Amino acid sequence: MTTPLQLHPLHTLLARNNLTAAAYLKRVADRHKALGYGAMAFRKEKLSRWTREGTTPERTAQLAIASLHHIDLADVERFGWPDFLLLALNDDRIVLDSPWSPAGTVKVLTDKGGHVDRRGFLIATASALTASLAQWATAAPAVAVGDRGRRVGTGAADLFDVRLEALRHLDDTVGAGQVYDAALLELRLITDLLKDASYSETTGRRLFGCAAEAARLAGWCSYDAGRHAASERHFLTSLRASGSAANPTLGAITLAFWANLRYNAGDPQGALHLIDGALADRRNITSPRVVAMLHARAARAHSKAGEPTAAWHQVDKAFAAYDTAPPPDEDLPSMYWINHGELHQVAASSALTLGEPKRALENFTAALDHADPYDTQREARGTAIYLARQAEAHLGLGEVDAAVEVGHQVIGAMGGVDSARTTDTLTELREGLSSHQDVPAVRDFLAYAA
Incomplete structure (x- = not known):
């Protein structure tokens, strides 16, 4: 049975373990004392304060709860209250x-x-x-x-x-x-x-x-x-x-996509760990495009970690791997989208993250002007995301009018695409433009994009 999404994780934990609030809090209090933190009140009103009133438990109470559910201290730090409780639900065991x-x-x-x-x-x-x-x-x-x-x-x-x-x-x-x-x-x-x-x-x-x-x-x-x-x-x-x-090549593809998630979720080192695992035996990866994709993902992870030298080294390796690739119809069907244009988009995004808007715009332009260009007709979602980043690069150079012009292209590219990432990217662009509302074109765009 699906747990209602509005439930606090602590309520879900109690329901799955058939515990009342009083019984659960008694267990927490006992663990609190056993850990050397002293006595802790365990009236059931405490749980209501934690779950309904938004009160954050004292640090020692959180540590007692984590200990009760065998949750590492590092994960308490990483996820915070109440998210670390989700690790105790055992949905992923x-x-x-x-x-x-x-x-x-x-x-x-x-x-x-x-x-x-x-x-x-x-x-x-x-x-x-x-x-x-x-x-x-x-x-x-x-x-x-x-x-x-x-x-x-x-x-x-x-x-x-x-x-x-x-x-x-x-x-x-x-x-x-x-x-x-x-x-x-x-x-x-x-x-x-x-x-x-x-x-x-x-x-x-x-x-x-x-x-x-x-x-x-x-x-x-x-x-x-x-x-x-x-x-x-x-x-x-x-x-x-x-x-x-x-099939190690299929696994490497999965690790590349998983790495994308990790660095965009704030864990670039975890992303690099996944990529290193994929490349550990690169001789068994049958597609040069997959190798190029892995290096491109590594470049983005390094850029997210604020490591420009490593990021640009990986960009170079991505292009070098792609240069050894056969024609698309002789490579894996799933790698149709990896081309020079895509790699330039990655380079541009990395430059933007590293605070180099001019270099970013050079690569955004190369992505479309190259003889092997990024396919804006096929990649509707990606086009919207990369255009929004291009607008951000213009803003970084103080080119507000150009940013607004590209912003309108973003909205046009988004039509019919169901993607939270695309919507979030437009929201970030609107936030970047909000400090320029003294410009009439910006005010018009913000009203249009609301």
Whole structure:
């Protein structure tokens, strides 16, 4: 049963453990005393103050609660009250702790955990990231299954590949809102075959590969909608499926998208850890475009960490990797969007983050003027986001009129795209322009974009 989203995490904890407020607070008080913090009152009114009146518990009370639920002090610091309580809900234990084997992957694929909508929340600690990368590198691949259900061949995987290709392009055009449910449907269909059908080793690995891509798409759509906890669940599921598929290239793609989430959620070092894991055995990555994407993600992570030298070094490595890539129709179908234009957009975004608006504009221009340009017709969501960053670069150079002109292009590019990231980007642009309301064109734009 889905937990109502309006519930405070503490109420959810009590409900799942069948505890009254008084009984729970007595446990907290006992732990508080056992930790050497002294006596703590445990009248049930205290819980109401914490959950309904917005009162933050004293530091020692938070530490007692964390100890009661085996939550690390570092995570108390990282997430704060009351968000660190979400770690005690155990919605993610199956995806984090199941064996890295085909049976473990199927168990994760059929899990219905993660019911609480934890927007902006990351479920994987630094130690969980490290453990996941190590286990992915040694994951047991799928073997033939011949003793259950009807037998399926590689034709089933071929059909899933076609459907997933269509979903990738739909995501470019209409955004994550509509594509997420379709990706979950594909994942359920694939999972049903993996769980109930017979197949050869080759077919099994192909099906796990399709599951990895469907879960990656679901993770990307969740991220685009601002649902970070759900996104990490899907990315971790995808990484597991890529291990069962014995396909390190698919896993590297997932790690690149997961890194995007981490650095944009305020954890650039975690993002770099994921990228390093993907590149640890780059010889097994079959696509130069995937390698280029990984270096581009590393550049953005370094820029978010305020490390310009490392960021530009990674930009150079991204272009160098791309220069070895074959024509798009000879590379992975999922990498159609990686080209010179995309890499220049990444370079521009990195420059903007590093406080170099002039260098950012040079790369935004190169992204469109290059012989291998960024495709604004295909990439509606990305076009809106990059245009908003271009407007921000103009603002950084004091070019207010140019920023407003590009701002109108942002609104035009957003039409019909369901994407929280795009909406957030426009909000940030409006906030940047708000200090220039003495300019009539700015006032008109802010009224139009409201």
